Each structure stands twice: as structure tokens, then as C-alpha cells.
Amino acid sequence: AATQLFTTDWVVRYMIDNSLGRYWIERNPKSKLSEKLQYLVKSCNGEIQFVDEKISPQELTVFDPCMGSGHILVYAFDVLMEIYKESGYAERDAAQLIVKNNIFGLDIDNRANQLAYFAVMMKARSYDRRFLDRDIEPNVSAIVETNGISKFAFEGITNNKSQNRIGEYLINVYKDAKEIGSLISVDMNDYTAFIEYLNNCTLAGQMSIESDHWLNEIKPSMRKVARQAWIMSKRFSVVCTNPPYMNKLEGNLKNFVIEEFKPYSGDLFSVFVYRNFEFCKINGYSAFMTPFVWMFIKSYEKLRDYIIK
Numbered sequence: 001a002a003t004q005l006f007t008t009d010w011v012v013r014y015m016i017d018n019s020l021g022r023y024w025i026e027r028n029p030k031s032k033l034s035e036k037l038q039y040l041v042k043s044c045n046g047e048i049q050f051v052d053e054k055i056s057p058q059e060l061t062v063f064d065p066c067m068g069s070g071h072i073l074v075y076a077f078d079v080l081m082e083i084y085k086e087s088g089y090a091e092r093d094a095a096q097l098i099v100k101n102n103i104f105g106l107d108i109d110n111r112a113n114q115l116a117y118f119a120v121m122m123k124a125r126s127y128d129r130r131f132l133d134r135d136i137e138p139n140v141s142a143i144v145e146t147n148g149i150s151k152f153a154f155e156g157i158t159n160n161k162s163q164n165r166i167g168e169y170l171i172n173v174y175k176d177a178k179e180i181g182s183l184i185s186v187d188m189n190d191y192t193a194f195i196e197y198l199n200n201c202t203l204a205g206q207m208s209i210e211s212d213h214w215l216n217e218i219k220p221s222m223r224k225v226a227r228q229a230w231i232m233s234k235r236f237s238v239v240c241t242n243p244p245y246m247n248k249l250e251g252n253l254k255n256f257v258i259e260e261f262k263p264y265s266g267d268l269f270s271v272f273v274y275r276n277f278e279f280c281k282i283n284g285y286s287a288f289m290t291p292f293v294w295m296f297i298k299s300y301e302k303l304r305d306y307i308i309k
Contacts (some may be wrong), residue, residue, distance in 0.1 A: 006068060007242040011289050012075050014039040019238045019285035020062055020076055024083050036082055051283070055086045055237075057094075058101045063236040063279055065182035066243050066272065067105030067140060070116030076103055077123045093129035098134060105140040107130050108181040123200040139231060144175035144224045146170065148174070152222065154214045156205045163197040170225050176252040182232060182274050183256065191230035198223050232279075239279045240284035240287040242271035263302040270294055270303050277306075 017037040025031050025040075029050050034040055060083065063078045080102050084094035099120065103274055107113050118263050120138040124131045151160065152167030166189050177184060198219055203211050246268040249257055264274040269290045276286055294300035 001045050005055060007071050009071075009075075010039065012072050013037075015240050015287035015289065016062075016072065016076050016238075017035050018246075019240050020060070020079050021160065021288040022048065023237055023285055024055075024060060027053050027055050030084075031088060033082055034080075037079070037262065047085065051284075057087050057089070058097055059237070061104065061234070061236040062238045063104040063234070064230070064241045065239065065276060065279065066200060066241045067116050068092055068109075068112050068242070069108045070105060070119040070140065072240050072242070073103045073105050073116065073140070074119050074138055076122050076149055076238075077120065081127060090126040091131075095124045096129060096134060099124050099131075099136050099138050103139065104234070104236065106143055106182045106228060106231060108143050108203065109176055110142045116140050141228050143177050143181050143226070143228055144174065144221060146172075146174040146221070146225060147176065149151060149218055149221065152218075154211065154218075156209060156215060157201050157203055159204075160197060163194055166191075166226075167196045167222060170222065170229055174225055174229075176256070178237055179251060180256050181251045183260070183271060185260075185275075185278065186229045186232040188233045189229070191226045191233065195223055195226045195230075198226065234279075235281045235284070236279055239276045239284070241272070242289040243269045243276075245269045245291060264300075264306075266299040266303075267291075267293075268295075270300055274306060 017039040018041055021033055021037045021040055025034055025048050034042070035047070043163065057080070060080065062073070062080070064072045066075060066255060077098055080098045081091065081094055084097065085091065089097070103120065105116055107116065117138060117140050121132065149171050152171055153164045158164050158167070167190075173184060173186060201219060203215065214242065245267065249265075249268065257268070257271055261271045261274060263269045273286075273288060273294070280286055294303055
């Protein structure tokens, strides 16, 4: 189900300048950021509407649910750096905070994730030459599916019923996730606590082939699943992406889209436009590069209605 279309640089800048950049400037009218954003669109009198809401740089979150090789996240990093610097942070400290708190990305493609991971780490390294020694993991991930896991609970290892219920839920919700990707909707649970629970799961009795498999295979997989669930259950200031374009769906993806998003199923990009509003905070921004057909073709009428409402 992967479609790989790499986003032109000026389009990335246009989307981020008018989502992430605008979000910050609206809440900080004295900001000089607009002078550094080449593609920021202002009103005819050169003004931007003020929003009476205090926000710190650490609260300004950006998510690309179809991140590819990380082009959007890397430019967002530069804009966030300017925001941190005008807020009084040193570049080294800002680089660490951006990776920890501000940028998030997912993709179904493993190689794309490796490229995005590398790109984000190198961007941070360009601002902090010791960054690679700081043991900071970027919040980017290749989506993991649970098709090879039949159940979570294992006698003698998992002993917390409420946490076990979260484990069983995650196994169920991430079936076929390599096809469906970030279209999946995830309940808001305390996945940080669940990861901590996983880390503390050890064998109370004698080792067996089954317990060895759980500890060395299922436990690490569930840690990855919980981390992606943590990202997908969040709400972000900005969702910015170049979603996949595909109008002939097949297999599990087709079944899922028809069941969950039938009014918007004319093309996969249309489904992502609808779904990604759910990732946004109230008064957040969604930025997309898409074909323009959704603005006038009848098959996208319900998407237009949803956007207007």
C-alpha cells in the first residue's frame, strides 16, 4: 500500500510556514519569526490575526503521519529552532528539546523511517555536535503490526490485569497495521505507564521455550507498538503531510477504508485529509499537499462539507 512521492522543497516550506510558523506568530505578536519565513502568507495589510493564548516552545507539536524520509520534519526543525532562539534558548539546548518534545512522525515503510530517523538525528547534530552521545531517541517510527502475536498475557510474567487489557487492546487494534498505517484510531490510554510495565515484566518461575519467546520477541515488539500508540493517541498543534494518493484500494486497506471512512473513500489522500483533522488540537492547523480535485468533483462533496463545517 506504499506510495512514495517526495515533496518539493518550496512546498514543504509553504506548508510549514503557514501552519507551524503561523501558529506561533498568532500567539506571539511581537515575534520576528515572520521575517524569516519566505512563504508565509499575510493579509493585504500585512497583519496576522492575534490569538490570546500563551504557549511555550515545548508545547508546539508537529506531526507528519506519512513522513517518508522526513523532509517536512527536518524543515519544521529549523523553524522550531528559530522559535526557541527568540525565546532565549541556546541552540544546543533547543536541539535536544525539539527532538524530545516537538516533532513526531510515522510511516509504514521501514526504509523511509530509517532515512527520517537519520535526517532528524543529523539535523540535531548540526546544532549540537555532541547530540549523538546524549541517548535521545527521536519520536519517529515505522509502524509495527501485531499479526504474529495471538495474545498478550503470559502466566508468570504479566501480573497486572488492567495493563494486560491495554496489551490485548493494542494487539487487536494493530492487526494489519503495515497496510492501514496511521489511519488507525487509537484510544487514549496511559501508554507511558504501559511501557514501564513492560520493562518490569520478568519471569517469576522456570524458563521455558514459550517464556523465552515472550521475553525476547513479544515484549520488544509490544514496546514498539505502545510507543506508536502513544504518538497516535496524541493531539498536535500542527499536522503537516504529503499523504499517499491511491484510488484503487485492495485487500485489508480497502476493507478498512470502506468500513471506517466510506464517505471519503474516493481516494486515499481524501481519507487522510479527513482522518488527520482528528490528530489536530482545537485551533490547530492541518497542512497538506494533495491533488486539487477534491475542491470540485462530486465524489469529494462530503469531504468539502466536512472541511467547511
